[in-house]
Amino acid sequence: MIIVTVKASPKQGYKKAFLDAFNEVSSLVLQEKGCIEYSIYQKDAVSNHLFLFEKWESQEALDEHMATDHMKDFFTKVTPWFEGENDMEVYQIKD
Template sequence: MAEELIVSGWMDYAPDDRDTVLSALVELGRRTREEEPGCLDYAMTADPDDERRIRVFEHWTSRQALDEHFATPHIKDFRTVVAGLARVGVSLTAHTVAASHPMR
């Protein structure tokens, strides 16, 4: 059985570019969740305390599902939209899920 993966972290864009990136991420997230059965969750959100930062949370059924995500047409579309924008920092980490349980 494949191990689930969580991708978390942040991406920083120039303040004037962040809203454009977020708009593109809304479409990317919608298509990812709808079209990719290996995606369990996909959320990119504006950090309320930093005008540059976008928080990243992704949950995948496997490393293979994540790898396949990078070859989709909607990733290509997203990369085209943000190609000229200024990403000024990034910190993303993939975590292999050992176990999960509901929180009470």
């Protein structure tokens, strides 16, 4: 099992647009083979701090997810809404 966490902070004024885009793409992601969880959390209603949490059956499932057209389109759309790198970590859960 693979866990992906991302801490992200969109530029001022882009949080709602990002959440809308995430909610739109998540309906497709949750239908992908191997997707167990694909969620987003806000630190609070005011700040721009977001936490994304993904759970995948395997690295192969995650790789296939990242190669989908909807994820390529999503990243193209939302990348300009952020400054710098987001803090992403990938964990492999041993059985």
